[in-house]
Amino acid sequence: MALREQPDVSAPAGIAVEARDITRRYGEGQTAVDALRGVELEVTSGELVAVMGPSGSGKSTLMHILAGLDKPTSGTVSIAGTEITTLSDSKLTRLRRDHIGFVFQFFNLLPMLDAEENVVLPLTISGEKPDRAWLDSLLQQMGLGDRRRHRPSELSGGQQQRVAIARALVTRPTILFADEPTGNLDSKTGGEILDLLRASTDAYGQTTVMVTHEARAAAIADRILFLADGLIVKELRSATPADVLAVMSGLQ
Amino acid sequence: MIKVALKGLAGRKLRAALTAVAIVLGVAMISGTYVLTDTIQSAFGAVFTTVYKHTDAIVTGNSAIGRNNNSPTLPPSFSESLLGKVQKLPGVEEAQGGIADYAYLVGRDGKVISGHGAPPLAFSVHPHGDQRFNPLELTSGTWPAGPHQVDIDAHTASKDNYKVGETIGVVARGAEQTYTIVGIVQIGGVSSLGGATMTIFDFPTAQKVFHKQGRLDSISIAAKPGTTPAELVHEIKPLLPAIAQVQTGQAKAQQATKDTGGFLSIIRDFLLAFAGVALFVGTFVIANTLSITIAQRTRELATLRTLGATRRQVLGSVLVEAFAIGALASVAGLFLGLGLAKLLNKLFVSLGIDLPQAGTVFATRTIVVSLLLGTFVTVIAAMRPAIRATRVPPIAAVREGAVLPESRFARFSAVTALLTIGGAIALMLLGLFVGNLSTTNRLLAIGVGAAAVFVGVAMLAKTLVPPLASVLGWPGRRYGGAAGNLARANAMRNPQRTASTASALMIGLALVTLVSVLAAGLKARFEGAVNAVFRADYALTATDNFSPIPVAPANALSKVGGVTIVSGVRGGEGRAFGSRINLTGVPGDISKVIFVDWAEGSQAIPSKLGWNGAFVSKDYATAQHLAVGSPLDVETPTGGRLHLLLRGIFAPPKGGSPYGDVTISARRFDAAFQNPQNIYAFVDMHGGVTAANTARLTAALKSFPEAKIATESQFKHNQEQGIDTLLNLLYVLLSLSVVISLFGIVNTLVLTVFERTRELGMLRAVGMTRPQVRRMIFGESIVTALIGASLALPVGIVLAFMVGRAIKYAAFTLPWGQLVAFVFAAVIVGLLAAILPARRAARLNVLEALQYE
Ligand SMILES: Nc1ncnc2c1ncn2[C@@H]1O[C@H](COP(=O)(O)OP(=O)(O)OP(=O)(O)O)[C@@H](O)[C@H]1O
Numbered sequence A: 001m002a003l004r005e006q007p008d009v010s011a012p013a014g015i016a017v018e019a020r021d022i023t024r025r026y027g028e029g030q031t032a033v034d035a036l037r038g039v040e041l042e043v044t045s046g047e048l049v050a051v052m053g054p055s056g057s058g059k060s061t062l063m064h065i066l067a068g069l070d071k072p073t074s075g076t077v078s079i080a081g082t083e084i085t086t087l088s089d090s091k092l093t094r095l096r097r098d099h100i101g102f103v104f105q106f107f108n109l110l111p112m113l114d115a116e117e118n119v120v121l122p123l124t125i126s127g128e129k130p131d132r133a134w135l136d137s138l139l140q141q142m143g144l145g146d147r148r149r150h151r152p153s154e155l156s157g158g159q160q161q162r163v164a165i166a167r168a169l170v171t172r173p174t175i176l177f178a179d180e181p182t183g184n185l186d187s188k189t190g191g192e193i194l195d196l197l198r199a200s201t202d203a204y205g206q207t208t209v210m211v212t213h214e215a216r217a218a219a220i221a222d223r224i225l226f227l228a229d230g231l232i233v234k235e236l237r238s239a240t241p242a243d244v245l246a247v248m249s250g251l252q
Numbered sequence B: 001m002i003k004v005a006l007k008g009l010a011g012r013k014l015r016a017a018l019t020a021v022a023i024v025l026g027v028a029m030i031s032g033t034y035v036l037t038d039t040i041q042s043a044f045g046a047v048f049t050t051v052y053k054h055t056d057a058i059v060t061g062n063s064a065i066g067r068n069n070n071s072p073t074l075p076p077s078f079s080e081s082l083l084g085k086v087q088k089l090p091g092v093e094e095a096q097g098g099i100a101d102y103a104y105l106v107g108r109d110g111k112v113i114s115g116h117g118a119p120p121l122a123f124s125v126h127p128h129g130d131q132r133f134n135p136l137e138l139t140s141g142t143w144p145a146g147p148h149q150v151d152i153d154a155h156t157a158s159k160d161n162y163k164v165g166e167t168i169g170v171v172a173r174g175a176e177q178t179y180t181i182v183g184i185v186q187i188g189g190v191s192s193l194g195g196a197t198m199t200i201f202d203f204p205t206a207q208k209v210f211h212k213q214g215r216l217d218s219i220s221i222a223a224k225p226g227t228t229p230a231e232l233v234h235e236i237k238p239l240l241p242a243i244a245q246v247q248t249g250q251a252k253a254q255q256a257t258k259d260t261g262g263f264l265s266i267i268r269d270f271l272l273a274f275a276g277v278a279l280f281v282g283t284f285v286i287a288n289t290l291s292i293t294i295a296q297r298t299r300e301l302a303t304l305r306t307l308g309a310t311r312r313q314v315l316g317s318v319l320v321e322a323f324a325i326g327a328l329a330s331v332a333g334l335f336l337g338l339g340l341a342k343l344l345n346k347l348f349v350s351l352g353i354d355l356p357q358a359g360t361v362f363a364t365r366t367i368v369v370s371l372l373l374g375t376f377v378t379v380i381a382a383m384r385p386a387i388r389a390t391r392v393p394p395i396a397a398v399r400e401g402a403v404l405p406e407s408r409f410a411r412f413s414a415v416t417a418l419l420t421i422g423g424a425i426a427l428m429l430l431g432l433f434v435g436n437l438s439t440t441n442r443l444l445a446i447g448v449g450a451a452a453v454f455v456g457v458a459m460l461a462k463t464l465v466p467p468l469a470s471v472l473g474w475p476g477r478r479y480g481g482a483a484g485n486l487a488r489a490n491a492m493r494n495p496q497r498t499a500s501t502a503s504a505l506m507i508g509l510a511l512v513t514l515v516s517v518l519a520a521g522l523k524a525r526f527e528g529a530v531n532a533v534f535r536a537d538y539a540l541t542a543t544d545n546f547s548p549i550p551v552a553p554a555n556a557l558s559k560v561g562g563v564t565i566v567s568g569v570r571g572g573e574g575r576a577f578g579s580r581i582n583l584t585g586v587p588g589d590i591s592k593v594i595f596v597d598w599a600e601g602s603q604a605i606p607s608k609l610g611w612n613g614a615f616v617s618k619d620y621a622t623a624q625h626l627a628v629g630s631p632l633d634v635e636t637p638t639g640g641r642l643h644l645l646l647r648g649i650f651a652p653p654k655g656g657s658p659y660g661d662v663t664i665s666a667r668r669f670d671a672a673f674q675n676p677q678n679i680y681a682f683v684d685m686h687g688g689v690t691a692a693n694t695a696r697l698t699a700a701l702k703s704f705p706e707a708k709i710a711t712e713s714q715f716k717h718n719q720e721q722g723i724d725t726l727l728n729l730l731y732v733l734l735s736l737s738v739v740i741s742l743f744g745i746v747n748t749l750v751l752t753v754f755e756r757t758r759e760l761g762m763l764r765a766v767g768m769t770r771p772q773v774r775r776m777i778f779g780e781s782i783v784t785a786l787i788g789a790s791l792a793l794p795v796g797i798v799l800a801f802m803v804g805r806a807i808k809y810a811a812f813t814l815p816w817g818q819l820v821a822f823v824f825a826a827v828i829v830g831l832l833a834a835i836l837p838a839r840r841a842a843r844l845n846v847l848e849a850l851q852y853e
């Protein structure tokens, strides 16, 4: 990892993610659903952004499109200065390797690999050797120092999610996306995971975009975006949980 | 990445093992075939090398019409005067004459001791002479001396418990005679050559019993020191008559080994063909199993894609996995083949082919071919599932219940399937009916065509599954309650999966159907031919139904009171128009017992043949452009030339001809052949077929145990036994493919149970009992097997129709009883396949199942 270049945080005006007028329509004709209806978004390098909104408002859809897992029906998305909506599959795969980390609600760990093997999987895939010191400090930071050789089935939900976060960070991505990383955890463990995301953003300098339902996220996020009906309807900076709850109840 | 793939494999041991079974069995068949044939070949090689160890040169009879390895006909004998000339040669230290012929041993029950299809060998020895040429070794007793003694082989002695000092019956040329056993022998270190019985006489006795006074079948020669075998051969050559040849001992051993090798390579290729079928079925099973496991791993593969894995890497990981499974399975199959070789040998022994075995030969070629083929086949079978795996989009990682995207060509599958079937049938027709093709190309066209038919039907099966399952599942739905209903619905739920699973079974069953329909057709034609031809009361044939018989038994029957006609058809080989022909000889009264249609001439032709008359079959006349009055020259094995005139042309019935290509009078035949033999003879008696007549004929044959009489229906039945034996062999060999497809069903069901764990938990939670769960799985399995059968029967019948058309000897009849039996067999396959999966499904812990991810 030592040889790996630091993320190019000096990309145009320090913008890590940029979305222009993205729409996403599922299905056709009568039953068509417009999950996104023209979302505009910019995330500055090093920022931790939380996305909130009622169920079905299009949060997951937005995350998938920003992370290049799905394509918008219209509009453009740039990651670290590269327009990704028109990239070929292989270019997109490379970009994912180099710049994007993703944390899933259901962890998506490989059951036959142990914790450490799961963490280094992205490096294994790209044929790189993990930097020992970096890996050790990452696992330490995630509180997994003594769980390296455990299989996912031998780990608690919170530990599994830590493995998933470590896996997302091991390549030092420019941006980390997380879709309800705490959605499958109890509230105490969820809180720990949120703290971990904040800490890692500060420690490693990556940009973080996260979908969450927890008002506590207000405490750790630099900025909160509210999505309703496929549009960003509100934005809060340095908000309190109370502010968040107020906005949310207004949206529902 | 390779490591990840292999770890994944290790994490799914059961699934990997299930995939491997198909390859293990197919490869075992290949390695088993090689091990068996190599072992036999090397045993023969060792025997012949030992036998000719001290023989520098050997003179043997030489058929003027060329050697034919597949014919048991003995080469002609030559005059004993040659021996004296050879002994006088300067390079010769010692030369000894020998007799080699066929003689049956007769057991205590008065029946011929079976040589298991191998010829009943007889040799001469010189009990007081130089023993260096003697190919035999005594295991007990002494060499036979005088007209009342024989030695017999150790195999027969131990099998039928004969000891030195006992008596035994022997049939050589005439009636059975009793001899005293004075010794037990083996040859080249083995107790028997492929189960052949051996009778050993002293030299003068052998000459007498085989009517070879003044004649020899061989001269074994040792060179003086300083003369090489090659020089010896060179010295002897000028002395030889046309019907004798000389070889060095080494060359003779090599030739004998090579001759058995030719026979063995036929057996080998035959078995390899079935191994090929088994592997072909295996590819279906593997492709299907991998498709299912990959579908189940959609989420995992998508996660790898989100982590930066390229399509190529996904492809690679699936192929690496397949490679690993294939390689491991091939190694397992390779060693299983060692055991299978023993089993195959047992199979052949039970069918009467008992071949010598020494140390097991495990050749490098066996290892290389088995490993390469097994691995290659697995990787090829994995190709399609692997390519589909690359189409898993990263987004599937976050979608609940994501499924593998359909193939881009899926929409056209029915059309593609029909086009494939059409092309395949066209290719088969080409192979079957186009005239000027080499045998290799012909077999290639038929084989590839048939394989493509199976692939096409398998492709079409997806479309056929829903209606078939709906119909075949009806009884289950009607009588099986909720379980039966769900079984039917489950079978229809993933048509592609059910179709692929059923298709593997379809291949084996279709081939079984093909051979059974063909055999029924052959029998029908044969019976039709016998009905048309057979006009006698009784037929006289060899006890084993196929060997030629000496003329002595027929002569004995003609002396029985009440017998009006005994007319035997002589059979032998000759050469005409540059190629080998079957030559038959008939007495003048044959038309009274055998009826054929005459294209030119009448029933009177056989009685008017005279010394140089001949008649031929219509096909032969057409092929050689012959007409009545045409001259016809036939060369005999002893070098004689028969200048014949064509007197008539007969049209044999479609099911086979009672006569050979060319037929002459029996009188001429007996003059031209050293040891004339009947293929069969026909008998008419006053009163026709009666119990009393049968008893009199049987009594007259008492001292001719190598021959038996049969009525028309017995004759048909006896002759059809050969077809039945072959049919049973084919069934046994094809059953391997059926077993592999059975494992295919097991795989699919086990994987389906994995996949439906949560659903099964739910069903149990809402009140489904364990027996109901079991019934549901059994039902699905049987429906799948029945779909296989309902695809197989039509395909097999269509193939049989086409092949039957091409070989002409087969009528088109459907053996309904057997076809119904095959459907039952399919049900049994379904039942067996469901045992393990049903148990797993019934044992699921409800709570754990509901939480299963
Ligand atoms: N694959 C799909 N096909 C059709 N419609 C879809 C698909 N995925 C999402 N939708 C629809 O798009 C809308 C937005 O869905 P999305 O999953 O983005 O919502 P969300 O904000 O993440 O909701 P939640 O908080 O419940 O996860 C919904 O109305 C959903 O029904």
Ligand SMILES: [Mg+2]
Residues within 6 Å of the ligand: A059, A060, A061
């Ligand atoms: Mg969501």
